[in-house]
Amino acid sequence: xxxxxxxxxxxxxxxxxxRLSREDGEILFVCNELSWLGALADYVRKxxxxxxxxxxxxxxxxxxxxxxxxxxxxxxxxxxxxxxxxAMTIDDAIKLVTEASKDPHLSGLHIVSGLHPTWxxxxxxxxxxxxxxxxxxxxxxxxxxxxxxHFANISGLxxxxxxxxxxxxxxxxxxxxxAEILSDRVRNLLCSKKATADQWLNVARTAHNxxxxxxxxxxYGHIETLSExxxxxxxxxxxxxxxxxxQTFICFPFLPKNTALEKNIKQTSTWDDLRTMAIxxxxxxxFQNIKAYWVMLTVPVAQVALSFGAxxxxxxxxxxxxxxxxxxxxxxxxxxxxxxxxxxxAGRIPAAVDCNFRRISK
Amino acid sequence: xILDKAKEKISSGLxxxxxxxxxxxEDNDLLYLAESARRVKETKTDKKIFxxxxxxxxxxxxxxxxxxxxxxxxxxxxxxAFTLExxxxxxxxxxxxxxxxxxxxxxxxxxxxxxxxxxxxxxVKKFLxxxxxxxxxxxxxxxxxxxxGKSFSExxxxxxxxxxxxxxxxxAEILSDRVREIICPKKCSASEWLEVMRTAHKxxxxxxxxxxYGHIETIEExxxHxxxxxxxxxxxxxxQAMMLFPFxxxxxxxxxxxNLRRVGSWEDVKMLALSxxxxxxxxxxxxxxxxxxLPIAQLALSFGAxxxxxxIGEEKIIHAAGAKGSAGITRQKLEKIIVETGxxxxxxxxxxNEI
Numbered sequence: 001x002x003x004x005x006x007x008x009x010x011x012x013x014x015x016x017x018x019r020l021s022r023e024d025g026e027i028l029f030v031c032n033e034l035s036w037l038g039a040l041a042d043y044v045r046k047x048x049x050x051x052x053x054x055x056x057x058x059x060x061x062x063x064x065x066x067x068x069x070x071x072x073x074x075x076x077x078x079x080x081x082x083x084x085x086x087a088m089t090i091d092d093a094i095k096l097v098t099e100a101s102k103d104p105h106l107s108g109l110h111i112v113s114g115l116h117p118t119w120x121x122x123x124x125x126x127x128x129x130x131x132x133x134x135x136x137x138x139x140x141x142x143x144x145x146x147x148x149x150h151f152a153n154i155s156g157l158x159x160x161x162x163x164x165x166x167x168x169x170x171x172x173x174x175x176x177x178x179a180e181i182l183s184d185r186v187r188n189l190l191c192s193k194k195a196t197a198d199q200w201l202n203v204a205r206t207a208h209n210x211x212x213x214x215x216x217x218x219x220y221g222h223i224e225t226l227s228e229x230x231x232x233x234x235x236x237x238x239x240x241x242x243x244x245x246x247q248t249f250i251c252f253p254f255l256p257k258n259t260a261l262e263k264n265i266k267q268t269s270t271w272d273d274l275r276t277m278a279i280x281x282x283x284x285x286x287f288q289n290i291k292a293y294w295v296m297l298t299v300p301v302a303q304v305a306l307s308f309g310a311x312x313x314x315x316x317x318x319x320x321x322x323x324x325x326x327x328x329x330x331x332x333x334x335x336x337x338x339x340x341x342x343x344x345x346a347g348r349i350p351a352a353v354d355c356n357f358r359r360i361s362k
Numbered sequence: 363x364i365l366d367k368a369k370e371k372i373s374s375g376l377x378x379x380x381x382x383x384x385x386x387x388e389d390n391d392l393l394y395l396a397e398s399a400r401r402v403k404e405t406k407t408d409k410k411i412f413x414x415x416x417x418x419x420x421x422x423x424x425x426x427x428x429x430x431x432x433x434x435x436x437x438x439x440x441x442x443a444f445t446l447e448x449x450x451x452x453x454x455x456x457x458x459x460x461x462x463x464x465x466x467x468x469x470x471x472x473x474x475x476x477x478x479x480x481x482x483x484x485x486v487k488k489f490l491x492x493x494x495x496x497x498x499x500x501x502x503x504x505x506x507x508x509x510x511g512k513s514f515s516e517x518x519x520x521x522x523x524x525x526x527x528x529x530x531x532x533x534a535e536i537l538s539d540r541v542r543e544i545i546c547p548k549k550c551s552a553s554e555w556l557e558v559m560r561t562a563h564k565x566x567x568x569x570x571x572x573x574x575y576g577h578i579e580t581i582e583e584x585x586x587h588x589x590x591x592x593x594x595x596x597x598x599x600x601x602q603a604m605m606l607f608p609f610x611x612x613x614x615x616x617x618x619x620x621n622l623r624r625v626g627s628w629e630d631v632k633m634l635a636l637s638x639x640x641x642x643x644x645x646x647x648x649x650x651x652x653x654x655x656l657p658i659a660q661l662a663l664s665f666g667a668x669x670x671x672x673x674i675g676e677e678k679i680i681h682a683a684g685a686k687g688s689a690g691i692t693r694q695k696l697e698k699i700i701v702e703t704g705x706x707x708x709x710x711x712x713x714x715n716e717i
Contacts (some may be wrong), residue, residue, distance in 0.1 A: 270658070307393050
């Protein structure tokens with residue numbers, strides 16, 4: 001338990017721009033003072049990044065859902081012979097992006113996929129090359145640390161070489177997924193067949209050293225402890241101190257439907273979602289942006305999250321697959337004018353950006 | 363500056379005036395409002411969050427008012443039309459074992475006379491003699507007076523004698539005749555709504571109050587609405603709880619005419635917190651989860667609400683307008699939602715007595 005005075009000390013630290021410790025983080029997680037937490041996170045948000053709220057007009061491209069990692073929290077991955085499995089051809093990808101390009105404001109692609117058991121690194125690379133060539137105006141963000149590590153494993157190349165080749169093919173930024181909880185205890189139980197915590201961090205570090213920006217994330221609300229959430233945030237903060245290469249941090253509440261954990265774990269509450277968002281904003285004092293990912297949070301909660309530390313609301317998406325397999329109740333896409341309305345109603349200024357947070361002029 | 367003055371008033375517990383309220387609305391500092399509203403809530407009801415095990419009964423949807431704001435009502439002969447007879451009501455009451463409150467609101471049926479409604483109440487009273495009967499909005503009371511030729515006071519006395527223990531808070535919409543002329547031209551005026559409440563309070567009948575926002579009203583009209591409720595509460599002290607209803611536009615004539623969209627959750631929790639600060643003489647604020655959805659209703663507990671309403675059983679009126687919240691919920695689920703927030707769930711009866 002905590003005493004009221006400890007919250008006042010934490011508040012003073014925040015108001016004086018001092019860094020919060022692990023112990024501070026743990027107190028924040030048990031205090032249940034949601035509106036106080038939100039107000040504090042909102043203060044920090046305003047100080048760090050002002051009143052703009054960033055969004056992308058983007059299209060998600062999930063090349064395949066066939067995956068050899070088969071993490072327990074995932075409802076998207078399938079075996080090759082499972083019902084509903086698919087693997088896109090390059091033509092399929094071109095068709096999808098051509099369709100999405102009917103929106104003249106489309107500015108970026110977000111490419112994340114399963115770890116296909118027989119695809120080579122060159123297979124993945126070819127998608128980037130062709131899409132970049134066919135759609136030179138679209139900014140391509142793609143692949144999580146987990147996929148990059150997988151590419152290194154299957155190609156015999158180093159992580160650095162993999163990244164250099166992807167960048168040469170047209171990749172501009174790395175996606176933030178796959179971090180889950182950066183704890184080997186949790187990863188061994190839930191996702192033992194993919195990148196370890198150290199490997200995930202190493203991919204991010206290597207990318208940053210090559211001048212490639214990445215995002216970061218946390219998947220919470222499954223089997224992790226609150227201490228492991230804090231530990232996760234601190235590991236991200238330490239790497240950000242070292243490289244400064246993280247652009248935005250995304251909180252992913254775990255959606256249990258259709259996953260192996262469905263029977264034992266209930267979906268997080270809105271209360272937990274917003275306190276986790278606020279605490280992340282407070283702990284990650286060296287991150288410029290915090291994303292309220294509306295697909296998982298739902299649009300109404302994502303809108304309110306803009307006052308709990310978030311200044312980024314992701315994008316229009318075109319068609320979301322991964323989380324809708326896990327029972328997401330939000331729409332699969334949002335129209336740009338809807339995103340703008342959501343931001344304006346919150347009294348903030350909508351700003352369309354590319355995957356490296358450069359403003360898109362219209 | 364007005365805003366600073368308003369914030370000073372909030373921190374010293376002074377009453378907010380019209381200009382203060384408008385400045386706070388305009389400032390749009392959501393978490394400042396939340397934190398202030400939460401403090402007020404905790405001063406009044408500490409860490410308690412109330413809920414009740416209740417059942418809604420809508421006697422009919424056939425209506426002579428046909429308000430453009432409403433997706434529930436229809437004309438007789440419409441294929442959605444239904445009207446419960448006493449036998450139907452009896453059936454609903456069969457499985458009412460744990461229920462602490464029956465909530466009866468209905469449309470203004472063009473052919474049913476006052477005794478139909480009185481008999482329905484008597485029936486509920488007969489089956490569930492110890493259960494609170496929260497029934498009829500002032501709109502219905504005005505209609506009863508009209509169709510029976512009786513005064514408000516006579517209508518209310520007759521209903522009290524039949525078993526009504528409190529009046530529902532609906533039908534207030536926005537207490538402005540400009541707005542009512544557009545959204546509900548055929549139902550009672552703003553002053554009639556207030557007069558019914560005044561009369562009920564004088565007869566010792568507690569009532570709820572409400573506001574429906576997010577349609578064609580101005581922010582000033584919302585603020586004036588709140589002040590009218592506050593003034594009457596100063597006079598009578600008879601309001602138990604305040605409810606905020608965001609307008610659900612689906613299937614309504616009003617949204618077809620004005621192309622209205624549902625306001626966002628930001629507006630919902632903002633109006634809740636702001637109203638909590640304005641209505642300093644109201645003890646309870648409901649987060650009506652049917653309209654807000656459960657996730658936002660949970661969040662509303664940090665924006666000044668202290669009551670999650672009830673299990674409801676079956677909700678028809680707002681679902682006709684596209685509400686996404688499910689039509690009923692278990693006591694366990696309501697309690698879980700409250701426990702997750704660190705607050706203490708308290709089951710209440712119709713009068714906020716703890717059970």
